[in-house]
Amino acid sequence: FANKIQQAISNVSKLQVFNDKEFQKALKNVRDSLIEADANVEIVDELISNVETKMKQVKIPKGVTKTQMFVKLVQDGLTEILGGEGTSDRILSAPQRQKRIMFVGLQGSGKTTTIAKFAKLTLKKFPKARILLVACDTRRPAAIEQLNILGKRVNCETFSGEEGSNAEWVLDRALKYSLEKEFDYILIDTAGRQVIDNDLMNELVLLEKNAKPDEILLVLDAMTGQEAANVARQFATTVRISGAVLTKLDSDTRGGAALSLNSISGCSICFMGTSENLDGLETFYPDRIASRILGMGDIVSLVEKAQENVSEDEVKEMAKRMMEAKFTFEDFLKQLSFVSSMGSLGNMLKMIPGVGNKINSEDIPKMETKLKVAKAIIQSMTNEEKKNPQLFYDDISSKKRIERIRRGSGRSQEEIDDFFKTFKSAQITMKKLGASATGEAGSADSI
Numbered sequence: 001f002a003n004k005i006q007q008a009i010s011n012v013s014k015l016q017v018f019n020d021k022e023f024q025k026a027l028k029n030v031r032d033s034l035i036e037a038d039a040n041v042e043i044v045d046e047l048i049s050n051v052e053t054k055m056k057q058v059k060i061p062k063g064v065t066k067t068q069m070f071v072k073l074v075q076d077g078l079t080e081i082l083g084g085e086g087t088s089d090r091i092l093s094a095p096q097r098q099k100r101i102m103f104v105g106l107q108g109s110g111k112t113t114t115i116a117k118f119a120k121l122t123l124k125k126f127p128k129a130r131i132l133l134v135a136c137d138t139r140r141p142a143a144i145e146q147l148n149i150l151g152k153r154v155n156c157e158t159f160s161g162e163e164g165s166n167a168e169w170v171l172d173r174a175l176k177y178s179l180e181k182e183f184d185y186i187l188i189d190t191a192g193r194q195v196i197d198n199d200l201m202n203e204l205v206l207l208e209k210n211a212k213p214d215e216i217l218l219v220l221d222a223m224t225g226q227e228a229a230n231v232a233r234q235f236a237t238t239v240r241i242s243g244a245v246l247t248k249l250d251s252d253t254r255g256g257a258a259l260s261l262n263s264i265s266g267c268s269i270c271f272m273g274t275s276e277n278l279d280g281l282e283t284f285y286p287d288r289i290a291s292r293i294l295g296m297g298d299i300v301s302l303v304e305k306a307q308e309n310v311s312e313d314e315v316k317e318m319a320k321r322m323m324e325a326k327f328t329f330e331d332f333l334k335q336l337s338f339v340s341s342m343g344s345l346g347n348m349l350k351m352i353p354g355v356g357n358k359i360n361s362e363d364i365p366k367m368e369t370k371l372k373v374a375k376a377i378i379q380s381m382t383n384e385e386k387k388n389p390q391l392f393y394d395d396i397s398s399k400k401r402i403e404r405i406r407r408g409s410g411r412s413q414e415e416i417d418d419f420f421k422t423f424k425s426a427q428i429t430m431k432k433l434g435a436s437a438t439g440e441a442g443s444a445d446s447i
């Protein structure tokens with residue numbers, strides 16, 4: 001489904017001028033292509049309006065064109081609707097203790113196949129992992145047999161009850177057995193239905209309660225399009241879904257399921273089934289998928305690089321000032337605003353080569369929350385005071401000054417004390433930062 005949006009984006013990236021008319025046309029093309037891919041209209045409209053607002057507000061870094069910025073913003077928006085961070089790394093991580101993963105979904109969505117694929121993927125990453133497949137789809141003998149066969153194909157043991165035993169009983173036995181034999185992973189297959197009904201949901205709730213799974217993966221058939229998102233919403237209200245596996249993406253030509261899933265159900269995709277073969281399961285990283293969809297990876301990384309450079313320049317500039325001059329309250333305010341606009345001071349420090357990894361972010365006070373208070377306090381200072389912090393430290397009049405500011409700013413004594421404490425520690429941090437950023441020896445290690 002990516003063709004159309006790729007075409008739209010590619011056309012934009014070739015434009016020499018990107019005036020308002022072209023911008024609106026580009027927005028419309030992106031919108032149309034997403035809707036044609038069967039994405040939910042409301043979600044698409046939100047994405048489009050986000051891109052439109054951000055495009056107007058964003059500071060376009062040196063060396064980046066408007067059209068490149070546009071491509072980046074569309075990709076960010078896509079990443080967001082595809083689920084943002086992505087969770088497959090966590091789900092595939094090495095288990096600290098026995099890890100239990102339950103697979104749920106409608107009949108025919110691909111649960112049993114996905115379990116075998118997942119076992120295979122896990123063994124590829126951790127060849128020594130001991131994986132037990134548990135057949136809790138006890139209703140159909142064929143289902144148990146299917147898991148047995150698939151288990152053999154991926155070299156994993158399968159645990160199943162005798163014919164006619166119920167799912168809870170099998171689960172209970174399987175859990176005991178797995179502890180005894182020290183399995184690392186327990187992959188639990190469950191029964192599906194053609195449609196969601198109470199019976200199915202009650203069984204899943206019970207299995208969840210008894211299995212206490214670390215993760216519950218919801219298996220969804222991509223060929224059902226937007227309906228998959230509705231199914232997901234219903235499952236998510238009943239059991240604690242940690243992520244979705246979207247299967248049969250090899251047959252789905254549009255991708256609407258992927259685009260609507262997260263916003264409608266709150267579930268984000270963590271794996272995707274891309275073939276009937278047992279190695280047809282891939283991790284799903286929203287950012288990489290978005291990049292694949294748009295096919296503009298180079299432009300996006302160029303914009304990201306340029307954006308980092310802007311911040312880096314600003315940080316270096318500030319650090320330089322720390323070295324040359326004293327750190328005034330005005331600088332402090334600027335720093336606080338800068339930090340809160342950047343996300344965190346930790347992020348900002350990481351950008352300075354050779355400094356970031358030497359700083360323990362826990363040592364850095366949380367300045368974001370202090371911005372508002374600090375603003376009020378600093379605004380109550382005279383211009384002279386703003387430029388000369390020492391007036392508050394070694395002058396006999398400092399008590400009077402502080403009292404005046406406390407009243408003027410309407411802040412409590414506690415907040416005032418905290419403000420000066422934070423200021424002092426920022427002063428010290430910035431001094432050290434200044435020393436290391438400008439290459440002066442010896443101080444970075446001591447931070």
Ligand code: GDP
Nearest residue numbers: 107108109110111112113247248273274275276
């Ligand atoms: P369950 O009822 O949820 O356990 O579903 P199954 O695992 O039995 O799968 C139902 C059908 O879908 C089988 O024929 C699978 O081979 C097929 N299937 C599952 N995942 C995929 C996939 O990613 N791609 C394709 N093409 N077929 C799949």
Ligand code: MG
Nearest residue numbers: 111112137143
């Ligand atoms: Mg099955």
